Amino acid sequence: MSIASACVPVPSLTGLAPVIDATTRILVLGSFPGAASLxxxxxxxxxRNLLWPILSQLTGEDLAGLPYDERLPRLLAHGIGLWDVLGACEREGSLDSAIRAPAANDFARLRERCPLLETVGFNGKTAGKFAPQFADAGYRTVLLPSTSxxxxxxxxxxxxxxWQRLLAD
Incomplete structure (x- = not known):
């Protein structure tokens, strides 16, 4: 590493707002949005991310074929929400391995905001590191292969x- 590259600041990033409501029964948590998503x-x-094609198969509805602003209410209609375990971090690029200074999202009010929530699925290993805290809070947790x-x-x-394990009882 050159001295010049060592002095270049790593971007400080803020994640996306949760896609949840009072009817959310299943919450899919990723790690942190990639560069394209941000x-x-x-x-x-x-x-090339497979989340929307997978959720299309799970719901029986072509969510991947809908414009983004139409996907979210349809996803919520199926009782499925989206969020990330991290609300902010420093990172260049999109790889989880490049995440620095991670700050977790505030999940303190999750039960209040989503009283029907039963299952929390973790999209990939980085998100899955948070599974024990959700299991301790009484949620069913499912570790899932990354759609990245x-x-x-x-x-x-x-x-x-x-991913079909999300729908299992």
Whole structure:
């Protein structure tokens, strides 16, 4: 590393607002939005991210084919919400391994805001590090393979099979 590159500040980033309401029964938590999502102001905006195709399969509704502003109310109508475990961090690029100075979202009012919430799914290993705190709070937790295009080791069909555990009792 050169002296010049060591002096370049790492961007301080703020995440997206939660997509939840009083009818949310399942909450999918990612780690922190990638660069494409932050730029678009949309969850899972990278065109190769598999979240929307997977949620389309789980809900039986083509959420991936809808404009973003129509996806969110349809997702909520299925009792599914989205958020991230981190509300802010420093990071260059989109990789979780590049996250520095992480600050968790404030989940203190989650039960009040989502009284029907039963299941919290964690999209990838970084988000999954928060599973014990949600399990301790009485939620059913499901660790899920990442939908990120950076995690290409598992094919779509295998990821979908794992994600179906969100809907299991």
């Amino acid at each position: 730029a678009a102001g949309q969850y899972y905006a990278h065109p 295009p950076a995690y290409a080791a598992m094919p779509f069909a295998q990821k979908l099979l794992a």
